[in-house]
Amino acid sequence: MADKLLEIKDLSISFGEGKNKNVAVKNANFDIYEGETFGLVGESGSGKTTIGRAILGLNNVESGKILFEGNQINKKLSKQEEENVIRNIQMIFQDPAASLNERATVDYIVSEGIKNFHLYKDEAEREEKVRDMIKEVGLLPEHLSRYPHEFSGGQRQRIGIARALIMEPKLVVADEPISALDVSIRAQVLNLMKKIQKEKNLTYLMIAHDLSVVRFIADRVAVIHHGVIVEMAETEELFNNPLHPYTKSLLSAVPIPDPQMERSKKLITYDQNHDYENDKPSFREITPGHFVWCNDTEESNLKK
Ligand SMILES: Nc1ncnc2c1ncn2[C@@H]1O[C@H](COP(=O)(O)OP(=O)(O)O)[C@@H](O)[C@H]1O
Numbered sequence: 001m002a003d004k005l006l007e008i009k010d011l012s013i014s015f016g017e018g019k020n021k022n023v024a025v026k027n028a029n030f031d032i033y034e035g036e037t038f039g040l041v042g043e044s045g046s047g048k049t050t051i052g053r054a055i056l057g058l059n060n061v062e063s064g065k066i067l068f069e070g071n072q073i074n075k076k077l078s079k080q081e082e083e084n085v086i087r088n089i090q091m092i093f094q095d096p097a098a099s100l101n102e103r104a105t106v107d108y109i110v111s112e113g114i115k116n117f118h119l120y121k122d123e124a125e126r127e128e129k130v131r132d133m134i135k136e137v138g139l140l141p142e143h144l145s146r147y148p149h150e151f152s153g154g155q156r157q158r159i160g161i162a163r164a165l166i167m168e169p170k171l172v173v174a175d176e177p178i179s180a181l182d183v184s185i186r187a188q189v190l191n192l193m194k195k196i197q198k199e200k201n202l203t204y205l206m207i208a209h210d211l212s213v214v215r216f217i218a219d220r221v222a223v224i225h226h227g228v229i230v231e232m233a234e235t236e237e238l239f240n241n242p243l244h245p246y247t248k249s250l251l252s253a254v255p256i257p258d259p260q261m262e263r264s265k266k267l268i269t270y271d272q273n274h275d276y277e278n279d280k281p282s283f284r285e286i287t288p289g290h291f292v293w294c295n296d297t298e299e300s301n302l303k304k
């Protein structure tokens with residue numbers, strides 16, 4: 001088995017204080033192994049971006065640990081440790097229109113990270129690195145002198161991917177990288193990410209609200225609901241044998257491309273008739289590698 005690249009241990013994150021406190025993530029636990037694509041899927045507002053930003057050090061963590069290559073990174077880091085994290089964990093953002101500096105050329109945007117860390121010996125090498133990267137993501141060297149507004153949404157996301165990958169990171173947190181794009185080009189961008197992953201042996205945390213995206217790209221999937229990771233398993237296991245009622249309801253809401261089957265389909269709704277006050281839930285391994293957020297009663301029902 002591959003090494004653990006990232007470990008999330010009992011991670012809780014909230015915003016606001018007192019009466020206004022909003023628990024965005026509650027006791028999240030998962031590991032991401034080197035070379036895999038780990039999918040994190042949930043509806044809007046469920047806490048996905050909050051987890052992604054916490055990994056990048058952009059959100060304060062209330063409790064719990066984030067480990068990268070075995071070292072805790074959600075604490076005060078030395079300058080060198082911090083540089084190591086920034087270089088090795090990069091993010092691709094949901095909205096390529098909002099995340100690119102409109103006043104900067106593509107060359108400047110893609111170069112910024114390697115400039116900050118002096119990751120080239122001279123100007124010729126910088127130019128070569130940027131040119132190679134821009135070609136790698138399917139753009140052209142002549143695009144480098146242009147500005148983001150001169151590009152389509154899909155091309156902008158390619159610029160965002162180039163900006164992240166030029167750092168040669170180990171882990172890429174991709175926060176709904178295709179959800180702002182036209183449906184017609186989503187597959188292209190996902191395929192590009194898959195291709196580059198193979199070539200560079202990258203590890204992905206792929207955040208999505210769309211189950212079909214994670215099914216297409218992820219090796220393992222965690223489902224998050226209202227800040228709680230309710231289920232985690234290998235992708236096919238999760239889709240073929242969902243155990244948590246919320247996962248079942250999500251899967252039942254995916255349209256079946258056969259009108260007859262679609263009409264006769266039963267929509268499952270997620271109703272909570274459990275006693276979590278007296279019989280407390282936690283994240284439990286029901287079958288090897290398949291985890292569910294449940295209490296003792298639910299666990300024994302699942303194991304029947
Ligand atoms: N900076 C913030 N300040 C206050 N609340 C926030 C902030 N970021 C996220 N939240 C809240 O945390 C919850 C999870 O948000 P988010 O992680 O963005 O969800 P998702 O990415 O799954 O759509 C939401 O209730 C959201 O309003």
Ligand SMILES: [Mg+2]
Nearest residue numbers: 048049050175
């Ligand atoms: Mg989000």
